[in-house]
Amino acid sequence: MSSTTAQEENKGTGRVITRFGAELLIQCTDKTSLRCTTKRKLDNAACGDWVDWQRNQTGTARIDKIHPRKNALTRLTYRGRANTIAANIDQLIIVSSWLPEPFWDLVDRYLIAAEMLSAEAVIVINKQDLAEQYATEADWEALAEYEAIGYTVLHMNTKDNTGTEALRQHMRGKTNILLGRSGVGKSSIANRIMPDASILTADISDSGEGRHTTTTATLYDLGEEVYLMDSPGVRDYAPDNLDAIKLANGYREFKPFMNDCHFSNCTHNHEPKCSVRSAAESGSISSNRYQRYLDALNNL
């Protein structure tokens, strides 16, 4: 073991914990954290990136290389640009709650992103304590449909710790990212998984001041190759480079039927002899999911 820490070294490797403006905080291989600036052309360094850094004569650490990424989660900004949320993700933890209510088309879009990233996905429904009051028949049906096509659905309640251990088991050996609308409880879940991290949540503080909504994606190292990223809540989400093929591939239950469509470039919409549509009509695949696929196709 080296007796020096990254604070005393002149160069090294690290992983981006978070960025604030032009500055990044990285975790070095010795687990210490280091503030870095970055070259303008490496401006897309994102939470989860592995990087090389070097110190200049004035002592400032600067990122001079981003290692090749396994994948990157990007989103389309309201200005129509692609924005990298985080990189090198093994699993999306897609969080909804009973209040604010679940948006299943948003869950679908995160699942499409998971397929595009070749990442795994877990669906979390938080605030189980509010289920009796707010969950509808249609909601339970939607959840059963996700489970029927092989997705794990975890019910959580961060007030009494329901589901924390189950989620922890699913996170093993992976870089995980919490995603979902604002206020569903992502940071509350992160706090349950990592009680020592003391992440701010929307609870009104003792002084009665302000809501602590998460503003930037942040990586936490849990040890044993487990990482968890908390991310800012979204109003909506869409992958930034979606096309009809990627969209259909994002609906994993379509796959066994797609090869039987009459046209090889079938969009599973109006085309004759479409096996996917037939499967939706006969109930082999969920007509709700198929309808949401058609809506998404129309919005491309």
Ligand SMILES: Nc1nc2c(ncn2[C@@H]2O[C@H](COP(=O)(O)OP(=O)(O)OP(=O)(O)O)[C@@H](O)[C@H]2O)c(=O)[nH]1
């Ligand atoms: N009833 C109930 N409330 C919860 C639960 N988990 C979290 N909350 C509350 O939900 C609110 C939002 O929690 P946060 O953890 O800040 O939500 P977030 O998803 O991180 O929100 P953003 O950072 O804005 O994206 C807080 O008031 C929490 O106390 C739960 O299991 N049950």
Ligand SMILES: [Mg+2]
């Ligand atoms: Mg938060």
Ligand SMILES: [Zn+2]
């Ligand atoms: Zn088809």
